[in-house]
Amino acid sequence: MQTKKTSQSLLPAQSLVLMRRDLLGLAAASTVWCCGMSPAQAQQRGSAVNLAMIGEPQGLDPMVSTADLVGTVMQHVYEPLYTFDGQWAIAPMLAEALPTVSKDGLRYQIALRKGVKLHNGRELNAEDVLASLRRWMEVSPRGKAVAKEVEALTASGPLAIEIKLKAPYAPLLAQLALPTGMAAIMAKESLAPQIKEFIGTGPYKLKERRPDQFIVLVRHESYSARQEPASGYAGKREALIDELRFVPVPNVNTRIEGALSSLFHYADLLPVEAAIRLDKGAPAVVPIVTPNFGFPYIVLNTQEGVLAQTALRQAVQTATGQAELMAAGFGSPRFFTAEPNFFPKGTPFYADAGAKQYNQHNPQAAKEQAAKAGYKGQPLRIMVSRQYEFHYNIALVLNEQLKKAGFKTEVQVVDWATLVQRRNDAKLWDLFITHSGLFPEPMLSPPQLGDGAPGGWDTPGKKAALxxxxQEGDIARRGALWGRVQQLVYDEVPFIPVGKFNSFSARSARLQGYTPSIWPFFWNTRLAK
Structure with missing residues (x-):
């Protein structure tokens, strides 16, 4: 195996020393330049938090990337028309209210909020929204899927737009609400093939980015908050902390030690084995378990290479033992469940379709399937990053399972930004490990259900089922139709669902008001003295 050199090569103590030096220097500088205030004003108001994330985002354009890390950072800068409340219901954000929908389900009239200020001081209008949505439908994997459903986008007033669909499309509002691959509303003058000026409407604005060191967001002083009570991502957002510093910390031990030493006010996605230390080790650190956080899955390359053949993907599925993979990734059953359904029992989209094809862990049957399909010992390239440690642990066990089934394998360990970049080139990999949040609308995740996502799944069966x-608006009938989609995933194997997990993170006891969430957000949080 070859691992790309990152800050992981430093010992945790060395990393902490360097990080503390850099962040102290940044803090000193921020006293002078934060929000354009004088030193006296900054000290009177000033508060800043260091947020340890799993790595460096490959970019800051939230439309282009479906990576959680990009969405987590940039949801503070950009806002969508709609978002999710604390019960995962759709709620308005930049839209004034939920849309008026025609009886045939084809026309969505959306009124915009008045007086919303962009980061450049100008007021948001319908032209900004239309230009942003058009760009989203051109460059975002999620937007491209929506574009196929849209007949026209038009302004029906200075603060109103209309979306006309070709046919009813039930997931539309949920697609517009998701923070990853976001339908972010941007200042129209900032739009470009590659965004250079990040001008949104969010409670924070971009101040500085130093790759592999930090991303600094500062308070948007003219932010236009909603007045409804905060609920999930919806309602009132307040920038109570002057400065958010997102720090890439790929080494998980450094994130743990930084949380325990109070260097970091928040440390994202920690391994479950750290729970004992954080539960008992320091009263200044608050462990965070976010239930039903998401699901890991294995994406298979349906476009190029060995696994372009369906029968060989089915052989890989037969070899896979998901229960063993989940135990490797998350240890204690406190943090995971291994079950075949994409959605938990009691939800509208629970289905047992494909259950017999889940957790087969049958190397002999897989070997026979592969031989029958003409497998000749070509290496399966498994791409994975250690920045999500559970991805790496799953990959190691998967590698052994595949070898027992007679597959030749090659594990490629890269940093997360490189993986996100390389997965878009189908010639470079055969499988990669990733994960997604667990959402109430199936079409939100994984991206492989849409168009243009890594892996290239695009078959007549998929098109017909989706x-x-x-096009079905009734939730009960949609539930039954989802079962057909789930069965198709197990039959055609564009990806292999592994199980469901709770995430484990940590925050400083001083960071108050934090709400556990799939994409951590830090508006409505404050730093106690």
Whole structure:
């Protein structure tokens, strides 16, 4: 194995020393330049938090990337028309209210909020929204899927737009609400093939980015907050902390030690084995378990290479033992469940379709399937990053399972930004490990259900099943149609669902008001003295 050199090569103590030096220097500088205030004003108001994330985002354009890390950072800078409340219901954000929908389900009239200020001081209008949505439908994997459903986008006033669909499309508002691959509303003058000026409407604005060191967001002083009570991502957002510093910390031990030493006010996605230390080790640190956080899954390359053949993907699925993979990734059952359904029992989209194809862990049957399909010992390239430690642990066990089934394998360990970049080139990999949040709308995740996502799944069966599912508005009938989609995933194997997990993170006891969430957000939080 070859691992790309990152800050992981430093020992935790060395990393902490360097990080503390850099962050102290940044803090001193921020006293002078934060929000354009004088030193006296900054000290009177000033508060800043260091947020240890799993790595460096490959970019800051939230439309282009479906990576959670990009969405987590940039949801503070940009806002969508709609978002999710604390019960995962759709709620308005930049839209004034939920849309008026025609009886045939084809026309969505959306009124915009008045007086919303962009970061450049100008007021948001319908032209900004239309230009942003058009760009989203051109460059975002999620936007491209929506674009196929849209007949026209027009302004129906200075603060109103209309979306006209070709056919009813039930997931539309949920697609517009998701923070990853975000339908972010941007100042129209900032739009470009590659965004250079990040001008949104969010409670924070971009101040500085130093790759592999930090991303600094500062308070948007003219932010236009909603007045409804905060709920999930919806309602009132307040920038109570002057400065958010997102620090890439790929080494998980450094994130743990930084949280325990109070260097970091928040440390994202820690391994479950750290729970004992954080539960008992320091009263200044608050462990965070976020239930039903998401699901890991294995993406298979349906476009190029060995696994372009369906029968060989089915052989890989037969070899896979998901229960063993989940135990490797998350240790204690406190943090995971191994079950075949994509959605938990009691939810509208629970289905047992494909259950017999889940957790087979049958190397002999897999070997026979592969031989029958003409497998000749070509290496399966498994791409993974250690920045999500559970990805790496899952990959190691998967590698052994595949070898027992007679597959030749090659594990490629890279940093997360490199993986996100390389997964878009189908010639470079055969499988990669990733994960997604667990959402109430199936079409939100994984991206492989849409168009243009890594892996390139695009078959007549997929198109037919998703067309029927997406055009059905009744939730009970949609639930039954989802079962067909789930069965198709197990039959055609564009990806292999592994299980469901709770995430484990930590915050300083001083960071108050934090709400556990899939994409951590830090508006409505404050730093106690």
């Amino acid at each position: 067309k029927a599912f997406n």
